[in-house]
Amino acid sequence: MVDLTPEFTDIRDTVRIERDGTTAREKRVSFYLGKFGPFVEYFDAATFSDGLLRGRVEALAQTLRAVHS
Amino acid sequence: MTPFNGDALLVMLLTFYPIVGPAALARARAERPEYFAGGVIIGREGDALLLPDGRVFDLIFNVNTPIQRWQILDVTGGGPGGPDHPFRNVEGPLVPIDESAFVEPTPHAVFTPLVAASYQELTPRDNAIGVSQTTLTEASSPGDLEAALSATIDPAFPALNQELASLDQSVPADVLDAARQQGFVIDAREHDLDEHAPPELPADDPGPPPSRTDYPDVEIPQLPPPF
Numbered sequence: 122m123v124d125l126t127p128e129f130t131d132i133r134d135t136v137r138i139e140r141d142g143t144t145a146r147e148k149r150v151s152f153y154l155g156k157f158g159p160f161v162e163y164f165d166a167a168t169f170s171d172g173l174l175r176g177r178v179e180a181l182a183q184t185l186r187a188v189h190s
Numbered sequence: 191m192t193p194f195n196g197d198a199l200l201v202m203l204l205t206f207y208p209i210v211g212p213a214a215l216a217r218a219r220a221e222r223p224e225y226f227a228g229g230v231i232i233g234r235e236g237d238a239l240l241l242p243d244g245r246v247f248d249l250i251f252n253v254n255t256p257i258q259r260w261q262i263l264d265v266t267g268g269g270p271g272g273p274d275h276p277f278r279n280v281e282g283p284l285v286p287i288d289e290s291a292f293v294e295p296t297p298h299a300v301f302t303p304l305v306a307a308s309y310q311e312l313t314p315r316d317n318a319i320g321v322s323q324t325t326l327t328e329a330s331s332p333g334d335l336e337a338a339l340s341a342t343i344d345p346a347f348p349a350l351n352q353e354l355a356s357l358d359q360s361v362p363a364d365v366l367d368a369a370r371q372q373g374f375v376i377d378a379r380e381h382d383l384d385e386h387a388p389p390e391l392p393a394d395d396p397g398p399p400p401s402r403t404d405y406p407d408v409e410i411p412q413l414p415p416p417f
Contacts, residue, residue, distance in 0.1 A: 157197050161224035184205040185197075 123189045124155040125182045134166060150174060154182055194227035194241055196262040203249070203260040210258050212236035215249060238265070 131151040136144050146166035151159050162177055202225050207214045212235055219226055229241040237250035248263040 151192070157201065158195060159192055159224075160198050160202065161192055161222070163222070180205050181201055184201045188201065188204070 125185055126155055127178050128153045154185055157185055191228055192224040196247065199225045200260060200262040210250060210260055212253065
């Protein structure tokens with residue numbers, strides 16, 4: 122069983138500049154899953170939640186389990 | 191910049207982009223650029239990734255076919271770490287120049303004897319100039335200069351003191367009164383000119399015009415039109 126324990130290394134607020142000049146606030150999350158990574162995921166700052174983050178991390182972990190099974 | 195990790199890139203593509211293809215790869219490159227570590231999408235089908243260190247990865251197996259799928263395949267042959275130095279210079283046909291093949295010229299003392307001879311010629315003149323300077327220095331005594339000044343030019347301080355004393359004694363009101371009196375002496379009013387202009391002299395007669403026989407008519411040739 123491969124170790125896929127999440128290790129968050131950096132969470133920061135960023136601003137994304139769209140092509141039309143508008144901006145959108147984001148959260149940038151860097152993490153490792155065991156020895157794999159780094160993974161960098163962006164979330165909309167207005168709708169960011171722990172559940173959303175956990176769901177995306179778990180989706181990546183499931184793929185990793187499938188690849189290394 | 192996030193370091194490149196092929197496993198993370200492949201897992202991200204497998205997880206969030208289930209529809210495989212160059213379009214999905216381009217979308218992933220735009221939405222999650224951190225996984226691509228500054229690499230660019232290349233290839234005729236847009237299915238390969240060129241990293242800044244020169245490594246190239248084929249990211250789609252059997253692209254644009256029904257069995258295409260995500261993969262991470264290093265096609266540069268450099269192994270997992272890539273080549274040691276992807277931009278290393280190759281050996282060329284040019285070699286450094288052997289400087290020992292060029293014999294340095296032997297210096298010839300051309301100017302030294304010329305300078306020495308000229309210096310010898312100038313030595314007696316230099317001695318004469320030195321004697322003349324000594325004579326001038328001895329003859330230029332400051333006592334003689336002061337005696338000549340006192341005999342020809344009056345001392346400045348008494349004249350200055352006298353001028354300052356006269357200024358102290360002057361009253362500005364007197365100067366103003368004197369200026370006011372000038373108005374009665376000088377007539378500053380406006381008058382018409384009391385003089386008459388001299389009569390105008392007649393213009394010189396240029397004489398009769400010359401006869402046409404002196405300047406016969408000359409036929410001027412007609413030039414062709416410009417166009």
